[in-house]
Amino acid sequence: MTTYHVFVSYSHDDADIVADLAGRLERRGIRVAYDKVLVRPGSIIFHEVQEAIRNSAHGPLVFGPASMASGPVTNEYHTLLQRSMYDGRLPIPVLVEDVKTQDLPEFVKIRFYSDLRGVSDAVFDRRVDEIAEAIRRAS
Structure with a gap:
C-alpha cells in the first residue's frame, strides 16, 4: 500500500519551484511527499x-543544474529508477x-519530460495537469 502518490526528488536550490509544483499537484488530489x-x-x-520513496507510487524527478550535481539527489534518482x-x-x-x-x-x-523552464503561470498549470493525469493513469 502506498502512502503518497508521488515522492518528489529535487535539490534544495529548486525548493521554491518544488513547493509550487507540490501545492498545485495536491490541489489536484495528488498526495505529495x-x-x-x-x-x-x-x-x-x-x-x-x-x-517516503518506499511508500510512494511514483516519482517526479526535478532536474536543474544543482540537482544534477547533487550526490543525494542522484541516489534518489537511481532508487526511483530501480523501483520503476x-x-x-x-x-x-x-x-x-x-x-x-x-x-x-x-x-x-x-x-x-515536463518542461517548466521559464513558462508562464498558465503553462505551468497545464503542465501540472499533464503530470497529475500521468500519475492517475499509472496508479
Whole structure:
C-alpha cells in the first residue's frame, strides 16, 4: 500500500519551484511527499526520505543544474529508477532552471519530460495537469 502518490526528488536550490509544483499537484488530489513535508523535529532525513520513496507510487524527478550535481539527489534518482524497473513505478522527469537537455542522464532522455523552464503561470498549470493525469493513469 502506498502512502503518497508521488515522492518528489529535487535539490534544495529548486525548493521554491518544488513547493509550487507540490501545492498545485495536491490541489489536484495528488498526495505529495518531499523532504520539507516529511521532516519533523528529531527526525533523520535519510530515513524519512527512504520511507517516503518506499511508500510512494511514483516519482517526479526535478532536474536543474544543482540537482544534477547533487550526490543525494542522484541516489534518489537511481532508487526511483530501480523501483520503476521492478515494480512499475513511473519516474516523471521535470526540467527547471537552466538544465540542458543534452546533459540529462540517459534514463531521462528516453522519457517524455515536463518542461517548466521559464513558462508562464498558465503553462505551468497545464503542465501540472499533464503530470497529475500521468500519475492517475499509472496508479
